[in-house]
Amino acid sequence: MSALTSMRKSALIASVAMALIVGGCSSKKKSISTSSHNGAGYASEQALMESVTYWEKRYKSNRNDRDAALNYGQSLRHVGRIDQSLAVLERLATQASNDKVVLAAYGKVLAAKGRFKQALVVLDRAQNPTTPDWRLESAAGAINDQLGNFDVARSYYDKALLLAPGEPSILSNYGLSYLLEGNLPSAESYLREAAKHPKADSRVRQNLALVLGLQGNFSEAERIARSELSPRQAEANMAYLRTMMAERGNWNKIKKKKRS
Known part of the structure; x- marks a missing residue:
């Protein structure tokens, strides 16, 4: 392999995005609900910042x-201002300790902050056992993936799929679970299934492109990547994934599989 080809492939992998459900599982419309990923697509950075500005004014006029x-805290999380989001939602959760919608939002920002075990406890409190929310099941699965509890994570995804059969965001998370474990063929299978769904959004396709690139299918991965997020966003997501995988040695495992 020439140096140019090697550089091209490295650049491609760095350009493909991956974002777990925990970090971006909410609708990013101006009036942000606490529903998790709804398959409606993702707003532009400008729209996200406008949402922060709008809800910041509302919040400052009446912090109670x-x-x-709720919407201000979620808007902050969507633009990566995790510490500030946590402060807002933690205060709100203290005031509304039995509000399941608030608890769901609080649990997600705890996960984004890396406080995974606390996030699982809060999300469990947010879940309604009589009418369970597939979004919370999927979020709990994603958190367990980040803890390395892959079998536990997939049991949550199975529960989520029973509640929302064929939901592409759940299938995508399932694929990412296998990716983090180092099982690229299984990851590709789930992500291809997710990407075929009419509700599949940009992130599902980015995740598929990532897995394809890691397996050496660079032509298809590049075609998908070029149609998705900006290079800056893609690089940030890829850096996050590499950090997660390096913590458990899985990144090296995948690199060895690629060389074999």
Whole structure:
């Protein structure tokens, strides 16, 4: 392999995005609900910042406004201001300790902060056992993946799929679970199934491109990557994935599989 080809492939892998459900599982419309990923696509950076500005004004005018605090906290999480989001939602969760919608949002930002075990406890409190929310099941699965509890994570995805059969975001998370474990063929299988769904969004296709690239299928991966997120966003997501995998040695495992 020439140096140019090697550099091209490295650049391609760095350009493909991956984002777990925990970090971006909410609808990013101006009036942000606490529903997890809804398959409706993702707003532009400008729209996200406009959302932060809008809800910040509402929140500052009345910090006890539940809806303003909830949406402001989620808007902050969507633009990566995790510490600030955590402060807002933690305060709100203290005030509304039995509000399952608030608890769901609080659990997600705890996960984004890396407080995974606490996040699982909070998300469990947010779940309604009589009418369970597939989004929370999927979020709990993603957190367990980050803890390295892959079998536990997939049991949550199985529960989520029973509640929402064929939901592409769940299938995508299933694929990412196998990716983090180092099982690329299984990851590709789930991600291809997810990408075929009419509701599949940009992130599902980016995840598929990532897995294809890691297996050496660079032509298809590059074609998908070029149609998706900006290079800056893609590089940030890829860096996050590499950090997660390096912590458990899985990144080296995948590199060895690619060389074999």
